[in-house]
Amino acid sequence: MTIDWELILRLLLGGVMGGVIGLEREFRAKEAGLRTHFIVALGSALFMIISQYAFEGRFDAARVAAQVVSGIGFIGAGVIIFQKNVVRGVTTAAGLWVAAAIGLACGAGMYPIAVAATLLTVLCLEAMHFFHRHVAERVVDVILSCDAETDPFAVLDKVKEEKLNLESYAVSGGRIHLTLRLRQKDYMETVRAFVGKLDGFKIDDLY
Secondary structure (H helix, E strand, C coil): CCCCHHHHHHHHHHHHHHHHHHHHHHHCCCCCCHHHHHHHHHHHHHHHHHHHHCCCCCCCHHHHHHHHHHHHHHHHHHHCEEECCEEECHHHHHHHHHHHHHHHHHHCCCHHHHHHHHHHHHHHHHHHHHHHHHCCEEEEEEEEEECCCCCCCHHHHHHHHHCCEEEEEEEECCEEEEEEEEECCCHHHHHHHHHHCCCCEEEEEEC
16 A cells, blocks of 8 residues: 555645644633644544545545535534533634534645634634723623621722723622623723722622
């Protein structure tokens, strides 16, 4: 049996390009990192190679590719979690989906397309990370408790005084639940500074 180095190169490039996306996710401490993206892209490239060269006679290579697109959804769903009313991992799941597509492109020998897709994906992830850190806002839920003699509604007056963007609030049993929209960059400092100006209140939970 002769070794087809061209096909091995396709596998290698597929894994490496998927790994580049995974490395970015690894740096951000996301649910799926370098190993997962590398294996997904490599596996997709292998499936594409098998669909093209493993069968004799009439065959449809697009069938295997279509099954990869469907099957990667199960892996993507595994990294999406719902925690404290917030959905996390959607971007990482999309990254796995793109890594699979890049693997298919490498398996088909479409190297320029695969390289361009990898660069665009990493560029998008990095650009959006910068945007969220320095420009974007986030919704923050703060639960405060107060002393028995403290009026819990006094905190609402302080919210207006500090000109914070209040989305909703709820008061129950001496505790007040605030939903604020704050800048992503310094939301923790903003909340701490705000609570520090309140008499008789302390933070019970923040998320």
